[in-house]
Amino acid sequence: xxxxPLTPVESVGPAARDFMRRRGELNAFxxxxxxxxxxxxxxxxxxxxxxxxxxxxxLRELVVLRIAxxxxxxxxxxxxxxxxxxxxxxxxxxSALSAEGPVSGFTDPESTVLDFVSELxxxxxxxxxxxxxxxxxxxxPELSELLLLVSLYYGLALVLNAVDPDVDHxxxxxxxx
Numbered sequence: 001x002x003x004x005p006l007t008p009v010e011s012v013g014p015a016a017r018d019f020m021r022r023r024g025e026l027n028a029f030x031x032x033x034x035x036x037x038x039x040x041x042x043x044x045x046x047x048x049x050x051x052x053x054x055x056x057x058x059l060r061e062l063v064v065l066r067i068a069x070x071x072x073x074x075x076x077x078x079x080x081x082x083x084x085x086x087x088x089x090x091x092x093x094x095s096a097l098s099a100e101g102p103v104s105g106f107t108d109p110e111s112t113v114l115d116f117v118s119e120l121x122x123x124x125x126x127x128x129x130x131x132x133x134x135x136x137x138x139x140x141p142e143l144s145e146l147l148l149l150v151s152l153y154y155g156l157a158l159v160l161n162a163v164d165p166d167v168d169h170x171x172x173x174x175x176x177x
Contacts, residue, residue: 006030057087071157
């Protein structure tokens with residue numbers, strides 16, 4: 001049960017309503033819409049991340065699921081375990097993302113990105129070795145975008161863990177192409 005009441009969709013402003021129409025009337029969005037002074041800017045960042053062609057849906061969902069597992073965010077795990085297969089992630093791969101320590105079973109570039117995400121989320125930084133390895137698969141703009149993606153979903157996991165909204169069973173996210 002959510003520790004903060006969820007905002008009814010019919011009471012949000014036009015921009016928030018449009019965002020939820022496109023992205024889903026998810027409890028996470030209804031929760032954050034309770035901060036109308038910043039929700040429109042936050043949702044614009046979500047749109048930018050999901051509409052970006054820098055990372056395909058598969059890699060983006062791998063990153064999100066890894067963060068969800070590292071943060072032990074029940075809500076994100078449930079929502080993105082649903083979205084993962086629609087982005088081409090198998091049940092075995094989804095399970096692998098819950099591993100303590102390094103994950104296995106992914107392509108070399110995916111593993112490099114997941115190692116970067118894991119190290120950043122568990123230690124708060126990355127070593128020179130990890131940074132250099134990631135620079136072999138991502139250029140500077142891609143790496144910057146990865147960092148913004150991590151900050152978005154890591155921060156969202158913190159909020160969701162604190163507030164504990166119910167997992168949506170009717171409204172589900174779909175990966176963007």
